[in-house]
Amino acid sequence: MDIFIQQLINGLVLGSIYALVALGYTMVYGILELINFAHGEVTMIGAMVALAVIGALLGAHPELPGMMVLLAGVLVAVPACMALGFVIERVAYRPLRKAPRLAPLITAIGVSIVLQNAAMLIWGRGYVSFPAILPRGRHDLLGATVSDLQIAIVALSILTMFGLVFLVNHTRLGRAMRATAQSREVAELMGVNVNTVISATFIIGSALAAIAGVMVSAYYGLAHYYMGFLLGLKAFSAAVLGGIGNITGAVLGGLLLGVIEALGAGYIGDLTGGFLGSNYQDVFAFMVLILVLVFRPSGLLGERVASRA
Amino acid sequence: MSLLEAKGFKVHYGGIQAVRGVDFEVGEGELVCLIGANGAGKSSILKGLMGLVQHGGEIRFAGERLSGRPTHAIARLGLALVPEGRGIFGRLTVAENLDMGAYSRRDTAVVRSDLARVYRLFPRLAERRTQLAGTLSGGEQQMLAIGRAMMARPRLLLLDEPSMGLAPLMVQKIYQTITDIAREGVTILLVEQNAHLALQVSQRGYVMESGAMVLSGSSDLLANDPGVKAAYLGE
Numbered sequence: 001m002d003i004f005i006q007q008l009i010n011g012l013v014l015g016s017i018y019a020l021v022a023l024g025y026t027m028v029y030g031i032l033e034l035i036n037f038a039h040g041e042v043t044m045i046g047a048m049v050a051l052a053v054i055g056a057l058l059g060a061h062p063e064l065p066g067m068m069v070l071l072a073g074v075l076v077a078v079p080a081c082m083a084l085g086f087v088i089e090r091v092a093y094r095p096l097r098k099a100p101r102l103a104p105l106i107t108a109i110g111v112s113i114v115l116q117n118a119a120m121l122i123w124g125r126g127y128v129s130f131p132a133i134l135p136r137g138r139h140d141l142l143g144a145t146v147s148d149l150q151i152a153i154v155a156l157s158i159l160t161m162f163g164l165v166f167l168v169n170h171t172r173l174g175r176a177m178r179a180t181a182q183s184r185e186v187a188e189l190m191g192v193n194v195n196t197v198i199s200a201t202f203i204i205g206s207a208l209a210a211i212a213g214v215m216v217s218a219y220y221g222l223a224h225y226y227m228g229f230l231l232g233l234k235a236f237s238a239a240v241l242g243g244i245g246n247i248t249g250a251v252l253g254g255l256l257l258g259v260i261e262a263l264g265a266g267y268i269g270d271l272t273g274g275f276l277g278s279n280y281q282d283v284f285a286f287m288v289l290i291l292v293l294v295f296r297p298s299g300l301l302g303e304r305v306a307s308r309a
Numbered sequence: 310m311s312l313l314e315a316k317g318f319k320v321h322y323g324g325i326q327a328v329r330g331v332d333f334e335v336g337e338g339e340l341v342c343l344i345g346a347n348g349a350g351k352s353s354i355l356k357g358l359m360g361l362v363q364h365g366g367e368i369r370f371a372g373e374r375l376s377g378r379p380t381h382a383i384a385r386l387g388l389a390l391v392p393e394g395r396g397i398f399g400r401l402t403v404a405e406n407l408d409m410g411a412y413s414r415r416d417t418a419v420v421r422s423d424l425a426r427v428y429r430l431f432p433r434l435a436e437r438r439t440q441l442a443g444t445l446s447g448g449e450q451q452m453l454a455i456g457r458a459m460m461a462r463p464r465l466l467l468l469d470e471p472s473m474g475l476a477p478l479m480v481q482k483i484y485q486t487i488t489d490i491a492r493e494g495v496t497i498l499l500v501e502q503n504a505h506l507a508l509q510v511s512q513r514g515y516v517m518e519s520g521a522m523v524l525s526g527s528s529d530l531l532a533n534d535p536g537v538k539a540a541y542l543g544e
Contacts, residue, residue, distance in 0.1 A: 172412070179398050179409050185361060186396040188380035189389070191413035191461070 006144035007266035008259060013150045013219070015258020016157035020212035021235030022242065022250040023164060024205030030181040030245040031201050034104050038088055038111035040232015041119075042081050042206050046213030047223040048119055050077035051128050058131055066133030070218075078210045085206025086199055094195070112229070119225035127222045134218060153215050160211060161251055164204070168247060173200060181245070230282065234261075237289035243299030252300060260284050312337045312496055313358075313465055317366035320350065320357040327353040329520040330366060335465065335498050340491040342499040342507035342528065344541060345517035351500040352393055354517075355467045359383055359390050371464065385413045387464035391471065395454040399443025403434055406442050406453055410460030420460070427456040430486060448479035455486065459495075466490070466497045472506060484510060504541035508532045516541070 021043055028036045050073035057069045092107040137148040168174035180187040180197045188194055216231060217223035234257065242253025265281035292299060311334040320328040328350040335341045343351050357364035360380045368375040375383055389410075398406050407427060411420045428435035431452040437445065442453055451471060458466055471487065472480040480503075488510050491497050501507035508514055508528040516524040516537060524531065531537050 175401070175405055175408060176412065178401060178405075182398045182400055183396060185380075186392065186398065187409075188361075189359060189384055189392065189396070190409045190457075191381050191384040192409075193379075193381045 002143045003266050004263070005142050007262040009141065009144055009146055009150065011259035011262030012255060013153050013258070014262060015238075015255035016154050017212050017215050017219070017254075018231075018235050018238045018258050019251045019254025020157055020160060020208045020215075021231060022239040022254045023161070023247065024209050025236050025239040026242070026244055026247060026250040027177075027201050027205050029239070030247075031177065031198060032093070033101075034093060035108065035236065036088070036093075036202075036205075037105065037108035037232070037236075038092070038115060039205065039209060040228035040230075040235065041112050041115035042084055042088070042209040042228070043213040043216070043231055043235075044119060044223070044225065044228030045084055045115060046077045046081045046210030047217035047227065048123050048128065048213075048225070049080045050074055050210075050214045051130065051217060051223050052123070053077070054131060054133070055128075058133070066135075069133055070214075074211065074214050077214055078207050081206040081210035081213075082203045085202040085209075089199060089202040094198075112232075116225055116228070123225060125225065127224050128217075130217050130221045130223070149218060153219060156211070156215070160208060164208065165247065167204070173197070177201060234282075234285045237285050237292075240299055241288055241292050243302030246299070246301045249299055249301035256300075257285055257288060260288055311335060313368070313370050313498070315354075315358075315366065315368045318354070318357065318368060319365040320353040320362055321364075322353075322362065327362075327520055328357065328364075331517075331520075331522045333515055333522060333525070335496060338494055338496055339513060340487075340497045340499065340511045342501060342511035342514040343517060344501060344504040344507050344514060344531075344537075346541075347502060348519075349517040350520040351502075351517055352469050355390055355392075355469050355498070355500055358467065359388060381413075384461065387461075388467060389458035389461045389463035389465070390467040391451075391454045391458045391469060393469040393473065395447075395450045397442045397445075397450050397453050397457070399441065401442055402439055403442050403445070403453060404438040406457050407434075407438075407460050410457035412461075414460075414462070419462075423460055423462060427459055430459070430489065431456050448475050448483070451475060451479070451483055452486070455483070455490075459490065464496060466495055468497060468499045468501075470500060470502060472501060472503050480506070504537070 024039045025036065028034060053076045054069050054073040057064060057072055088111055092111045093104050096104045096107060135148040139146050168177060176187065176192045176197050179190065180192060180194050184194050235254065238253035238257040239250050241257055242249025261281050261284045264284035265278040268276050268278060268280055313335040315331065315333050317330045317332065318328060319326065319330050343354065345351055353362060356362045358368065358375065360375065360378055360383050370386060370388065373386060398409065407424060414420050433449055434452055434456055442450065445453060468487065471483050475483065484506055499507055499511060508531055511528045514525065514528050514531045515522050516531065524534065524537065
């Protein structure tokens with residue numbers, strides 16, 4: 001029972017990070033019906049930039065409080081990723097707006113490769129470790145342990161998601177985004193500059209990715225030029241699980257996937273009589289993806305295509 | 310000078326010419342109709358005006374050239390199209406759809422009074438303001454599409470087949486509203502397959518046939534033209 005609660009907690013923490021990344025996939029898909037496969041790499045760049053800033057600051061001023069250094073890292077990583085998201089859309093997707101579906105998918109993979117290699121050239125092939133600036137408090141909860149970091153990750157994720165939901169549902173930009181998602185042509189007729197809305201979507205999604213990137217590197221204590229690949233793929237699976245294009249679905253899919261993965265990792269040893277260990281945890285995300293695609297391709301909260309106006 | 314003036318206006322889809330160089334104009338405060346059979350190119354004219362399809366020739370709106378401008382910029386000049394099939398945002402509420410109509414306006418106080426006016430014009434929309442627009446009936450959706458266009462305070466309202474697919478009673482109600490809106494001084498270009506209705510409410514009309522304007526004149530004159538009677542009024 002202790003393992004169950006512990007893994008449930010771990011899963012929710014991981015899941016809230018997946019959810020933040022999944023939101024980026026789902027928002028872009030909702031408006032452009034495009035899978036931005038470079039999105040995982042934006043997460044990686046966010047982690048790398050934040051770590052570079054944190055490292056430089058600690059090197060120059062070791063006396064600064066850890067939280068301040070972390071904040072500085074995030075404050076640089078977020079705008080850097082927003083700019084990156086904007087540029088990716090302009091360079092890799094906008095020129096192909098009227099091209100067949102396959103074309104932007106290929107440029108997306110191209111952008112991924114370029115970003116991975118750029119990161120490798122800048123930050124090297126090895127792991128970049130997260131300096132010990134984080135609070136290390138631990139608390140007991142129903143026989144399981146929760147760290148300060150885990151609490152902070154979940155709290156910040158929730159806050160960010162509420163911010164996004166408010167933006168989408170209660171602001172002029174959000175209304176324009178939802179209108180554009182339903183019909184680009186009619187949105188244009190209302191005077192909406194659809195290109196601006198699409199740029200905004202990429203910028204917002206990339207900001208969430210930057211936050212998620214910092215979280216994931218803080219959680220695992222390291223970052224790596226290749227980390228965006230698996231994270232991106234899992235977050236994409238989460239978005240599909242929730243119903244791609246649906247914002248609530250992305251959050252639900254992310255949390256669910258995190259929990260499935262953590263519980264799977266916790267029990268896989270027992271289930272297979274020790275044959276498979278917890279290092280097989282990654283199979284669960286993709287098993288879920290396969291099951292969803294086979295049995296419910298529209299996802300848990302997916303919209304029926306017919307309801308599109 | 311007319312509010313809208315088109316000279317040698319063409320619309321083509323790929324290699325297919327849907328409108329073959331037509332001249333027409335709409336004066337300030339007029340209600341002008343464009344009638345003709347299905348596929349004559351009426352809707353293409355409206356889409357071309359809004360920059361939704363490729364077009365050529367010269368169009369001036371209040372002295373400004375429309376050619377080459379993106380659709381959202383044309384909308385901001387004061388043209389509003391109620392598209393064929395209504396084009397409402399089904400997953401937005403009725404109120405949000407109306408807000409989208411006023412998207413590019415900054416005069417919040419006037420927008421609020423315009424919203425009240427639309428709700429007065431269509432009390433049914435006021436009752437359903439929090440409902441998702443996709444749940445409305447066809448007639449209610451048409452009301453919403455017209456109300457949404459009115460929220461832009463257009464200088465020229467373009468209506469594409471507002472009677473299509475509606476029950477006779479609803480058609481009457483929609484046309485009553487169109488007349489009311491015209492009486493308030495809004496300039497309207499009305500595209501309609503139902504020539505009877507269109508000629509009843511309009512002052513002037515153009516008749517289109519396979520991409521060309523074949524006849525134009527006052528609506529009374531057109532309604533009594535033997536050719537129009539035979540081809541479009543079924544008399």
